[in-house]
Amino acid sequence: MRKIVADLHAELVRYNLVAWTAGNVSGRVPGADLFVIKPSGVSYDELTPENMVVCDLDGTLVEGEHAPSSDTAAHAYVYRNMPEVGGVVHTHSTYASAWAARGEAIPCVLTAMADEFGGEIPVGPFALIGDDSIGQGIVETLKGHRSPAVLMQNHGVFTIGKDPKAAVKAAVMCEDVARTVHVARQLGTPLPIAQDDIDRLYDRYQNVYGQRSPR
Amino acid sequence: MRKIVADLHAELVRYNLVAWTAGNVSGRVPGADLFVIKPSGVSYDELTPENMVVCDLDGTLVEGEHAPSSDTAAHAYVYRNMPEVGGVVHTHSTYASAWAARGEAIPCVLTAMADEFGGEIPVGPFALIGDDSIGQGIVETLKGHRSPAVLMQNHGVFTIGKDPKAAVKAAVMCEDVARTVHVARQLGTPLPIAQDDIDRLYDRYQNVYGQRSPR
Amino acid sequence: MRKIVADLHAELVRYNLVAWTAGNVSGRVPGADLFVIKPSGVSYDELTPENMVVCDLDGTLVEGEHAPSSDTAAHAYVYRNMPEVGGVVHTHSTYASAWAARGEAIPCVLTAMADEFGGEIPVGPFALIGDDSIGQGIVETLKGHRSPAVLMQNHGVFTIGKDPKAAVKAAVMCEDVARTVHVARQLGTPLPIAQDDIDRLYDRYQNVYGQRSPR
Amino acid sequence: MRKIVADLHAELVRYNLVAWTAGNVSGRVPGADLFVIKPSGVSYDELTPENMVVCDLDGTLVEGEHAPSSDTAAHAYVYRNMPEVGGVVHTHSTYASAWAARGEAIPCVLTAMADEFGGEIPVGPFALIGDDSIGQGIVETLKGHRSPAVLMQNHGVFTIGKDPKAAVKAAVMCEDVARTVHVARQLGTPLPIAQDDIDRLYDRYQNVYGQRSPR
Numbered sequence: 101m102r103k104i105v106a107d108l109h110a111e112l113v114r115y116n117l118v119a120w121t122a123g124n125v126s127g128r129v130p131g132a133d134l135f136v137i138k139p140s141g142v143s144y145d146e147l148t149p150e151n152m153v154v155c156d157l158d159g160t161l162v163e164g165e166h167a168p169s170s171d172t173a174a175h176a177y178v179y180r181n182m183p184e185v186g187g188v189v190h191t192h193s194t195y196a197s198a199w200a201a202r203g204e205a206i207p208c209v210l211t212a213m214a215d216e217f218g219g220e221i222p223v224g225p226f227a228l229i230g231d232d233s234i235g236q237g238i239v240e241t242l243k244g245h246r247s248p249a250v251l252m253q254n255h256g257v258f259t260i261g262k263d264p265k266a267a268v269k270a271a272v273m274c275e276d277v278a279r280t281v282h283v284a285r286q287l288g289t290p291l292p293i294a295q296d297d298i299d300r301l302y303d304r305y306q307n308v309y310g311q312r313s314p315r
Numbered sequence: 316m317r318k319i320v321a322d323l324h325a326e327l328v329r330y331n332l333v334a335w336t337a338g339n340v341s342g343r344v345p346g347a348d349l350f351v352i353k354p355s356g357v358s359y360d361e362l363t364p365e366n367m368v369v370c371d372l373d374g375t376l377v378e379g380e381h382a383p384s385s386d387t388a389a390h391a392y393v394y395r396n397m398p399e400v401g402g403v404v405h406t407h408s409t410y411a412s413a414w415a416a417r418g419e420a421i422p423c424v425l426t427a428m429a430d431e432f433g434g435e436i437p438v439g440p441f442a443l444i445g446d447d448s449i450g451q452g453i454v455e456t457l458k459g460h461r462s463p464a465v466l467m468q469n470h471g472v473f474t475i476g477k478d479p480k481a482a483v484k485a486a487v488m489c490e491d492v493a494r495t496v497h498v499a500r501q502l503g504t505p506l507p508i509a510q511d512d513i514d515r516l517y518d519r520y521q522n523v524y525g526q527r528s529p530r
Numbered sequence: 531m532r533k534i535v536a537d538l539h540a541e542l543v544r545y546n547l548v549a550w551t552a553g554n555v556s557g558r559v560p561g562a563d564l565f566v567i568k569p570s571g572v573s574y575d576e577l578t579p580e581n582m583v584v585c586d587l588d589g590t591l592v593e594g595e596h597a598p599s600s601d602t603a604a605h606a607y608v609y610r611n612m613p614e615v616g617g618v619v620h621t622h623s624t625y626a627s628a629w630a631a632r633g634e635a636i637p638c639v640l641t642a643m644a645d646e647f648g649g650e651i652p653v654g655p656f657a658l659i660g661d662d663s664i665g666q667g668i669v670e671t672l673k674g675h676r677s678p679a680v681l682m683q684n685h686g687v688f689t690i691g692k693d694p695k696a697a698v699k700a701a702v703m704c705e706d707v708a709r710t711v712h713v714a715r716q717l718g719t720p721l722p723i724a725q726d727d728i729d730r731l732y733d734r735y736q737n738v739y740g741q742r743s744p745r
Numbered sequence: 746m747r748k749i750v751a752d753l754h755a756e757l758v759r760y761n762l763v764a765w766t767a768g769n770v771s772g773r774v775p776g777a778d779l780f781v782i783k784p785s786g787v788s789y790d791e792l793t794p795e796n797m798v799v800c801d802l803d804g805t806l807v808e809g810e811h812a813p814s815s816d817t818a819a820h821a822y823v824y825r826n827m828p829e830v831g832g833v834v835h836t837h838s839t840y841a842s843a844w845a846a847r848g849e850a851i852p853c854v855l856t857a858m859a860d861e862f863g864g865e866i867p868v869g870p871f872a873l874i875g876d877d878s879i880g881q882g883i884v885e886t887l888k889g890h891r892s893p894a895v896l897m898q899n900h901g902v903f904t905i906g907k908d909p910k911a912a913v914k915a916a917v918m919c920e921d922v923a924r925t926v927h928v929a930r931q932l933g934t935p936l937p938i939a940q941d942d943i944d945r946l947y948d949r950y951q952n953v954y955g956q957r958s959p960r
Contacts, residue, residue, distance in 0.1 A: 115334065119760065119921040120914055122857060192857050192921070198928035201854045201935035209416045211444070211470045212337060212407050228942060229856070230949060254938050255856045269335055276334040276407070283413035285932055287500055290416035293469050297443060304445060330549065424631050426659070426685045427552060427622050484550055491549040491622070498628035502715055505631035508684050512658060519660060545764065639846050641874070641900045642767060642837050699765055706764040706837070713843035717930055720846040723899050727873060734875060 101127050101264075102149040105136045108268045113144050115272045117193040122256075124169040127264035128179055128186045133157045135179055135188075139166030170229065177235020178260060182243070187264030189271040192256035195278035199223075200251035206281050209290035213277045214298040215305035218246030221274060226253040234258075246302060249274040316342050316479075317364040320351045323483045328359050330487045332408040337471075339384040342479035343394055343401045348372045350394055350403075354381030385444065392450020393475060397458070402479030404486040407471035410493035414438075415466035421496050424505035428492045429513040430520035433461030436489060441468040449473075461517060464489040531557050531694075532579040535566045538698045543574050545702045547623040552686075554599040557694035558609055558616045563587045565609055565618075569596030600659065607665020608690060612673070617694030619701040622686035625708035629653075630681035636711050639720035643707045644728040645735035648676030651704060656683040664688075676732060679704040746772050746909075747794040750781045753913045758789050760917045762838040767901075769814040772909035773824055773831045778802045780824055780833075784811030815874065822880020823905060827888070832909030834916040837901035840923035844868075845896035851926050854935035858922045859943040860950035863891030866919060871898040879903075891947060894919040 105127045112118045112125065121144070126137035136152050153164030159176035161168055169175075175188045199206050199221075206221040208214055213221075224241040227233035238258045241250045248270040249259040257274055261267035284290040293301075320342045327333045327340065336359070341352035351367050368379030374391035376383055384390075390403045414421050414436075421436040423429055428436070439456040442448035453473045456465045463485040464474045472489055476482035499505040508516075535557045542548045542555070551574070556567035566582050583594030589606035591598055599605075605618045629636050629651075636651040638644055643651070654671040657663035668688045671680045678700040679689040687704055691697035714720040723731075750772045757763045757770070766789070771782035781797050798809030804821035806813055814820075820833045844851050844866075851866040853859055858866075869886040872878035883903045886895045893915040894904040902919055906912035929935040 120917050122921075192855070192925070194921075194925050194928060197855065197925045198932075198935075201926065201929035202933050203936045204933070209469055210407070210412065226936075226938070226942075228945060230945075254854060254936055272335050276337075276409075280407070280409050280412045281416065282928065282932065283409060283497065284416035287413075287497065288417050288419070290413075291418045291441075291469055293441070297441075300443060300445075424684060425622070425627065487550050491552075491624075495622070495624050495627045496631065498624060498712065499631035502628075502712065503632050503634070505628075506633045506656075506684060508656070512656075515658060515660075639899060640837070640842065702765050706767075706839075710837070710839050710842045710846065713839060713927065714846035717843075717927065718847050718849070720843075721848045721871075721899055723871070727871075730873060730875075 101129050101136045102152045102154075105138070105264055106147045106149045106152050108264050109138060109144050109147050111268050111272065112189075112191060115275065117191040117271060117275055118144070119192070123191040123193075124171055124175075124189070125264050125268060126169075126172075126175045126188045129154070130186075134162060135175065137172055137175055138169045139164065140169050142166060171234075173229075173232060174234040174238060174258065177232050178238055178258075181235070181239045182260065184262070185260045185267075187261045187267035189259045189261075189264070189267040190256065191271055191275070193271070193275040193278070195282050196221075196249075196251055196257045196275050197255070198282065199278055200256060201254055203253045205251070206278055207290070208293060208298055209281055209284065210277055211293070211301055212273070213281075214293060214301035216270065216273045217249065217277070218302035218306075219298055221247050221249050221251060221278070224250045224252045224258075226255070316344050316351045317367045317369075320353070320479055321362045321364045321367050323479050324353060324359050324362050326483050326487065327404075327406060330490065332406040332486060332490055333359070334407070338406040338408075339386055339390075339404070340479050340483060341384075341387075341390045341403045344369070345401075349377060350390065352387055352390055353384045354379065355384050357381060386449075388444075388447065389449040389453060389473065392447050393453055393473075396450075396454045397475065399477070400475045402476045402482035404474045404476075404479070404482040405471065406486055406490070408486070408490040408493070410497050411436075411464075411466055411472045411490050412470070413497065414493055415471060416469055418468045420466070421493055422505070423508060423513055424496055424499065425492055426508070426516055427488070428496075429508060429516035431485065431488045432464065432492070433517035433521075434513055436462050436464050436466060436493070439465045439467045439473075441470070531559050531566045532582045532584075535568070535694055536577045536579045536582050538694050539568060539574050539577050541698050541702065542619075542621060545705065547621040547701060547705055548574070549622070553621040553623075554601055554605075554619070555694050555698060556599075556602075556605045556618045559584070560616075564592060565605065567602055567605055568599045569594065570599050572596060601664075603659075603662065604664040604668060604688065607662050608668055608688075611665070611669045612690065614692070615690045617691045617697035619689045619691075619694070619697040620686065621701055621705070623701070623705040623708070625712050626651075626679075626681055626687045626705050627685070628712065629708055630686060631684055633683045635681070636708055637720070638723060638728055639711055639714065640707055641723070641731055642703070643711075644723060644731035646700065646703045647679065647707070648732035648736075649728055651677050651679050651681060651708070654680045654682045654688075656685070746774050746781045747797045747799075750783070750909055751792045751794045751797050753909050754783060754789050754792050756913050756917065757834075757836060760920065762836040762916060762920055763789070764837070768836040768838075769816055769820075769834070770909050770913060771814075771817075771820045771833045774799070775831075779807060780820065782817055782820055783814045784809065785814050787811060816879075818874075818877065819879040819883060819903065822877050823883055823903075826880070826884045827905065829907070830905045832906045832912035834904045834906075834909070834912040835901065836916055836920070838916070838920040838923070840927050841866075841894075841896055841902045841920050842900070843927065844923055845901060846899055848898045850896070851923055852935070853938060853943055854926055854929065855922055856938070856946055857918070858926075859938060859946035861915065861918045862894065862922070863947035863951075864943055866892050866894050866896060866923070869895045869897045869903075871900070
């Protein structure tokens with residue numbers, strides 16, 4: 101899990117989702133009340149399986165020589181309150197953060213959004229770092245929502261997944277659709293997709309896509 | 316053909332036309348009712364000639380260990396109905412998809428568009444994945460049209476070519492002109508090009524350009 | 531000169547000024563009525579000193595196995611009519627081409643523009659490929675103008691320099707300022723720079739900057 | 746210090762803050778009235794510890810075979826007048842320069858801005874190169890301001906830090922937030938962050954973040 105989480109940060113860099121050290125991936129340790137997360141303030145080039153840190157579900161450092169990411173409390177809150185979640189990602193990716201700065205959900209006007217997010221990408225509350233406020237905002241927004249991504253107001257994006265790779269994919273796709281819908285809106289109003297069609301697309305993508313079953 | 320198709324996916328990555336695994340190239344096998352296409356849900360880094368899959372013109376898997384791309388039915392429909400087509404590409408590239416989200420054709424206001432597309436890049440219908448709807452929309456829009464690219468409403472781009480490389484070139488150029496015309500439109504109205512001039516440019520480019528004949 | 535011209539194309543790629551094979555560099559052969567230019571329709575990865583082609587000042591192929599760039603006539607016209615020019619570059623770079631599509635000069639609102647271009651970047655006429663129209667438009671616009679770059683209407687950019695490297699630098703800086711001024715204009719009106727200040731900046735940069743004299 | 750300064754220029758390239766040779770990093774030599782700076786007009790690929798130049802605090806060349814950056818006088822003025830500054834960076838990065846072209850401060854509407862800049866990023870005066878005007882404008886704007894970055898009108902960005910790496914980080918983050926706030930503003934008005942919350946975020950980030958103390 102240390103290696104998986106360390107390596108996945110390269111995807112954040114590859115897709116230009118992060119600048120300097122802002123942005124982090126974590127992954128729940130299977131079968132234990134622990135998760136692996138990026139150390140705080142360490143650059144992406146220097147991440148290795150060895151310098152990743154391990155925390156318990158209260159966000160307390162259990163193993164590692166570095167301090168955990170300053171976003172650790174938010175990750176921990178998600179793992180404590182959403183047992184189905186195995187990976188969490190946080191970024192300040194440009195287009196998603198721009199929607200977040202306006203406190204505006206991204207409307208579902210692309211079939212790829214219907215596939216991956218099942219509708220709009222919602223906005224969570226403004227919350228200060230330092231206690232459970234951010235974690236609460238994430239969980240309250242995403243519980244019972246199809247979207248694995250939430251735009252935290254004036255802040256950035258948190259995404260969840262069954263494992264860290266799924267959460268990274270959601271972060272990549274969130275920025276991709278945030279940018280495309282932004283660009284579409286710059287010159288007019290994107291055409292809506294009917295709710296029935298969104299439902300059909302979401303259902304199909306979640307159940308059929310990928311290598312689950314050759315056809 | 317497996318190697319050609321596998322390698323051409325690197326161009327989609329190089330030109331930032333694709334995020335994660337969204338986007339695929341296929342190529343008709345010369346002299347057979349078969350085409351090679353990307354496997355579904357496999358990342359671009361992991362594509363090899365060996366893991367590409369072969370389908371017949373109904374889109375049924377003929378050879379390969381992975382499931383074919385979820386867009387296989389659309390590719391197959393194009394090969395069945397446009398015998399002159401030897402390559403098909405699908406992407407959700409940002410600027411082209413933004414025009415598609417508004418259901419708006421890209422007007423021909425650049426000489427490079429006149430060269431490559433012979434006029435505007437047209438919009439195809441909204442269509443759900445799962446049957447022949449997307450393929451029909453592509454073929455109905457592109458049959459008898461100069462453009463090798465169609466913007467499928469709320470979805471993305473499909474391009475065609477005499478071979479996979481030509482279809483990839485059309486996908487690259489489609490995003491390039493979609494972006495430039497978008498940027499031009501952000502601050503005003505691009506100047507039109509007279510139809511006669513578009514015709515002359517298209518005719519010249521299709522018949523003279525490249526290494527066909529030294530002059 | 532073959533090597534210089536071949537290598538400089540890598541700068542067009544590095545700065546994202548070109549897509550596929552659109553865009554070319556040429557350089558006058560010192561002491562001869564000849565210039566080296568990119569072969570037509572060959573990808574940037576495949577350019578070598580050996581496959582560059584040599585033309586006379588009428589644009590006629592003198593040496594080389596490939597056909598010269600389809601823009602050769604325009605380059606040749608510039609070399610014939612501007613003896614001080616030692617390098618020419620042509621691109622369809624996005625932001626510069628967007629200004630060109632609107633037929634709008636880029637106003638001088640950045641000190642870097644005053645330095646490099648000495649004022650606005652002007653627009654040249656709409657001209658069809660195939661005869662001397664493009665070359666004439668370039669020369670008529672740039673003769674007696676400080677700017678080494680011209681935005682050819684609905685087309686793209688041509689830049690000139692004392693040698694090919696200077697022309698490439700002008701192409702890179704042209705796109706850079708085209709983008710910055712575009713972005714500035716998106717949210718309001720950039721502040722003008724007084725003509726006196728533009729003159730002072732231009733004079734200083736042309737005469738002092740770089741490694742000409744240590745101070 | 747020569748090596749540190751030479752290497753840090755790679756970060757300007759990596760984050761696309763610079764085109765051609767525009768942009769430079771300098772670092773104060775600890776315990777001496779000297780600083781190391783980029784040589785003028787040398788490309789980023791060719792920078793080595795050996796070809797960096799050393800100047801005194803009047804900006805006079807003390808050591809080195811090349812002329813110092815044409816922005817040396819501005820760096821020198823900052824070192825003379827802000828003894829706490831150990832590093833200075835100058836760029837023409839696109840989005841920050843666009844705000845600078847309009848003479849508009851970047852409003853603090855992102856928590857990451859509150860963290861790093863403690864409020865808005867201010868605008869400094871229009872100033873010509875050649876004397877101490879630019880240096881004076883930087884120092885007058887940044888003295889007593891939380892922001893380590895200033896947008897010099899119609900010009901670009903200068904950032905300061907306790908060492909060159911901190912100044913480079915400020916330059917990277919300045920462009921990042923300049924872009925995100927620009928994008929946010931394109932489609933509406935970003936939500937403000939209360940001054941109290943900005944103060945709390947700034948205080949926490951400056952005192953807690955990073956590897957200073959494991960918690």
